[in-house]
Amino acid sequence: MTQENSINGISTDDMTNNAGKAGDTFNRGNPEGAADARNAANAADTGNGDAGKDSSSAPARRTNLHSSTKSRTYFAGPVTMRGSMIPGQPTSQWLTEQPAGRGNVSWLHEDPWRVMRMQAEFVDGFSALAELGPAVCVFGSARVKPDDPFYTTANRIGTLLAQHHVAVITGGGPGIMEAANKGAAQAGGISVGLGIELPHEKGLNDYVNLGMNFRYFFVRKTMFEKYSQGIIVCPGGFGTLDELFEVLTLVQTHKVRREPIVLIGKDYWDGLFDWIETTLVDHQMVSPLDRSLMLVTDDPIDAVRQATEIIDEERGGYEPYL
DSSP states (O other): OOSTTEETTEEHHHHHHHHHHHHHHHHTTOTTOHHHHHHHHHHHHHSOTTTTSOGGGSOOSOOSTTTTOTTOEEEETTEEEEGGGSOSSOTTHHHHOOOSSTTOOGGGGTHHHHHHHHHHHHHHHHHHHTTOOSEEEEEOOSOOOTTSHHHHHHHHHHHHHHHTTOEEEEOSOSTHHHHHHHHHHHTTOOEEEEEEOOTTOOOSOTTOSEEEEESOHHHHHHHHHHTOSOEEEOSOOHHHHHHHHHHHHHHHTTSSOOOOEEEEOHHHHHHHHHHIIIIIHHTTSSOGGGGGGOEEESOHHHHHHHHTHHHHHHHTSOOOOO
């Protein structure tokens, strides 16, 4: 065996075969990797789904919880499931769960395959977005209805960004995300949706023209940050706050270059700014200068102008929208 066709004594043919087996496992949507694939194969021969293991300690892989709602669609990464095939909990929940019994250490044999699945999501995301070009993320609540003024504002923001030849990146869901994607798509722009596997999510909205579903939040967040040059944050709840403070932390700690962070809705965010400027600053938890990392406005045109500041600098100047 030559140096060219072996790595650390393992033939590349062997690695290719092993990768093929892992790929088969992922394509079947098995959330627990190759170990369960072998158990399933054994079960086919023996009729024992646990393949000789104590079934009392093995967590249930499926549930009939959703079997009565056959019209529902559940996305586990790139895998689509409906009816009785819908699992009782998200794939990523297994990552943080403790073994059912103290003597059950089967997770020791499963985590390496989880790492491969995480790596695969990074590779897929990088491949899908590498040629995206200038982009701005628009964050906000999935609960906002089309008749809400914030929906109209987010839709206008998506339109303005598309007219400015800037791609729109959202979480791909309903509400604010749908509004921004809709504005971008109907204006002929690039409308990106980066979805996440959640029990209550129905997949990407209809206005996404470049989309991907993720199992893991941290991979998805990496894509948001890596491929955007500005952030617009519309009103939202815990998820929106998580995305906002994630970016603020990266900018504050200089893990990424400074980028515009624009919040929509002065009245909505006033309480947050009051808390930052009084409680946090008074207790010396943040610097008084940290407040300047964020801008707030009610005007979608002003929001887009501020969010595309770095893009305009790289282009050599501001470009009008209309």
